[in-house]
Amino acid sequence: MSRGNNLVRHLASQPHPRPRPPPQSTICLRCLHTLRHTPRSIPIRHASTATATSSPDPAPTPLPPPTPHTQTHTIHTALLLSRAPLLTRSLTPFESAYFLYQRRLNERLSLPFSRYFYYARGTPQEAAYKRSIRERLTPARDIGRYSGYGDVAWDDEVKVGDRTGEREEVVESLVRDAEGFLRKDKDEDEEGGEGEKEGEKERVEVTGGSRQKIGKEVPKPVERISDADRRGDERSLSRKMERTLYLLVQKNGVWGFPTSRLGPKESLHTAAERTLIQSAGLNMNTWIVGNWPVGHQILNYPQPRSDELAPSGFTTPSTPRQIIGQKTFFMKARILAGQADLKNNTLDLKDFKWLAKEEVQRVLDKREWNAVRWCLSER
Amino acid sequence: MLSNLLRPSHRPTQSTISPTHQFLLAPTPQQTSTFTTTSPTLAKGNRPRIDRRITLIRYHLHHPKTPRPLRFSRLRALRHWTIHRAAMLYRQQQRRTQELELERQYNAMRAACEELRIGVGDGGRLYRQAMVRKGIFGGKAQSEGGVLGGNGGVPIEYARAQTDGPPRKGWDEGWTRG
Numbered sequence: 001m002s003r004g005n006n007l008v009r010h011l012a013s014q015p016h017p018r019p020r021p022p023p024q025s026t027i028c029l030r031c032l033h034t035l036r037h038t039p040r041s042i043p044i045r046h047a048s049t050a051t052a053t054s055s056p057d058p059a060p061t062p063l064p065p066p067t068p069h070t071q072t073h074t075i076h077t078a079l080l081l082s083r084a085p086l087l088t089r090s091l092t093p094f095e096s097a098y099f100l101y102q103r104r105l106n107e108r109l110s111l112p113f114s115r116y117f118y119y120a121r122g123t124p125q126e127a128a129y130k131r132s133i134r135e136r137l138t139p140a141r142d143i144g145r146y147s148g149y150g151d152v153a154w155d156d157e158v159k160v161g162d163r164t165g166e167r168e169e170v171v172e173s174l175v176r177d178a179e180g181f182l183r184k185d186k187d188e189d190e191e192g193g194e195g196e197k198e199g200e201k202e203r204v205e206v207t208g209g210s211r212q213k214i215g216k217e218v219p220k221p222v223e224r225i226s227d228a229d230r231r232g233d234e235r236s237l238s239r240k241m242e243r244t245l246y247l248l249v250q251k252n253g254v255w256g257f258p259t260s261r262l263g264p265k266e267s268l269h270t271a272a273e274r275t276l277i278q279s280a281g282l283n284m285n286t287w288i289v290g291n292w293p294v295g296h297q298i299l300n301y302p303q304p305r306s307d308e309l310a311p312s313g314f315t316t317p318s319t320p321r322q323i324i325g326q327k328t329f330f331m332k333a334r335i336l337a338g339q340a341d342l343k344n345n346t347l348d349l350k351d352f353k354w355l356a357k358e359e360v361q362r363v364l365d366k367r368e369w370n371a372v373r374w375c376l377s378e379r
Numbered sequence: 380m381l382s383n384l385l386r387p388s389h390r391p392t393q394s395t396i397s398p399t400h401q402f403l404l405a406p407t408p409q410q411t412s413t414f415t416t417t418s419p420t421l422a423k424g425n426r427p428r429i430d431r432r433i434t435l436i437r438y439h440l441h442h443p444k445t446p447r448p449l450r451f452s453r454l455r456a457l458r459h460w461t462i463h464r465a466a467m468l469y470r471q472q473q474r475r476t477q478e479l480e481l482e483r484q485y486n487a488m489r490a491a492c493e494e495l496r497i498g499v500g501d502g503g504r505l506y507r508q509a510m511v512r513k514g515i516f517g518g519k520a521q522s523e524g525g526v527l528g529g530n531g532g533v534p535i536e537y538a539r540a541q542t543d544g545p546p547r548k549g550w551d552e553g554w555t556r557g
Contacts, residue, residue, distance in 0.1 A: 072500050075505070086541060086550075087541055088542065100460060108449055109446075112448070114439040117436075148507075222545050224545065226549060236552075237550040253444040259499065267505065283554065283555045284557075290515060293491040293495060295490075329495060330491070336534060360512060377484075378476075378480050
């Protein structure tokens with residue numbers, strides 16, 4: 001590097017009427033211009049002009065005495081309190097279709113199910129298994145009606161619009177299977193009309209017949225869309241369960257993260273703990289992840305302000321201190337149980353919300369959003 | 380799980396026998412010593428009988444239909460290749476997105492630490508306090524008398540895995556301290 005730089009500097013220091021590169025050099029015009037106007041605080045060595053008349057560099061001027069630091073930023077701690085996602089992400093249509101495709105290929109490759117190994121002959125379990133295998137054609141419960149054996153085993157691809165691999169359909173088939181059912185053929189169903197008359201018996205239409213539930217009711221898994229989602233309740237922590245939610249609070253009509261100024265002799269971590277208690281109350285099981293900040297924001301005021309409270313870590317200055325802005329450090333925290341409660345907050349907060357990343361963007365001031373946009377989790 | 384599902388599976392499975400199966404298949408070891416070291420009752424016909432369950436498992440694990448062939452027509456093979464390729468591209472995009480997100484988060488964190496180190500004007504006191512790692516993986520929290528910067532370790536609730544369905548009662552909003 002030094003060799004190259006020396007060469008460049010040497011070439012640049014050659015007298016030229018105009019800043020044009022010599023024909024043999026490869027310096028661009030801009031570099032040449034910069035080099036010719038380099039301040040000569042660093043002595044430039046001239047390899048070939050060592051004997052030339054170059055005056056020795058003047059002695060370095062002593063630095064001015066350090067002036068007292070009168071203009072500072074205040075230091076604040078903000079809390080990125082988040083609820084981790086409770087649910088796995090929902091699959092895209094491409095993913096669910098692809099996984100179904102792979103499961104059916106696996107069905108084509110797997111060994112036959114050895115029934116006698118798992119079910120003793122003549123037991124009710126074996127009878128139930130036989131019933132369900134007649135319905136499903138395969139031991140797998142989540143790939144729809146398909147068999148990997150036989151003449152039509154090649155036909156493992158689902159048609160366009162088929163909902164076999166989707167989550168609702170899989171849940172439906174699993175519950176149906178757990179409940180147990182009796183399959184009726186079509187002709188049998190048509191001749192005997194008792195099933196139609198008994199309205200309370202659940203009947204599901206399938207190709208070529210119908211099913212009749214015979215077992216007990218099996219509770220379905222809870223839906224992934226909660227009541228809070230349907231109500232649009234942004235204060236609930238049961239909303240958007242596959243996303244990370246962040247706590248936002250309203251102060252003087254402006255939404256932001258819970259923030260407070262760092263007290264004297266306080267570290268960021270203890271300040272974050274104090275902010276948490278002062279803003280959202282004690283009844284949250286939280287954990288502040290780590291001691292260092294995950295993001296920061298520097299805000300400069302249009303006019304300097306006088307400081308009422310000396311920022312932490314400073315000895316009392318003799319000169320009056322001016323505040324020219326504030327620096328906010330964001331600390332990451334997680335909520336594990338409980339809910340925010342602003343009843344006894346001392347930070348003058350009026351409202352709170354739990355929002356996902358894109359909702360945070362809608363609510364936040366643009367500058368604050370730019371400060372935190374890369375700290376927040378996409379999911 | 381995802382990688383298993385996304386693995387190409389258009390080739391027939393190999394007919395490898397796992398070590399467990401080999402053990403099950405292996406005949407009883409031949410006697411090599413010149414004198415017997417076992418009980419004389421064995422020589423009188425009371426040979427140890429192989430467990431019936433082991434025989435059953437062995438019988439059912441080895442099926443004559445192994446390995447099953449997976450034969451594709453020309454168009455189907457082409458379709459399979461397309462599907463597989465699309466899935467791989469999709470996975471790659473996803474990984475790239477995740478990596479970039481992580482990188483941005485790291486950069487934001489690093490910039491914040493750098494600002495804390497030189498931009499606060501307290502001679503780096505806050506930075507030094509923030510860099511203390513003592514007690515972050517265990518011990519008491521600082522508020523409960525632990526070391527400076529101790530946060531009580533990783534809470535056990537943090538180990539909750541994401542599930543396919545939510546809990547029946549939803550989020551525990553009634554939690555109170557103490």
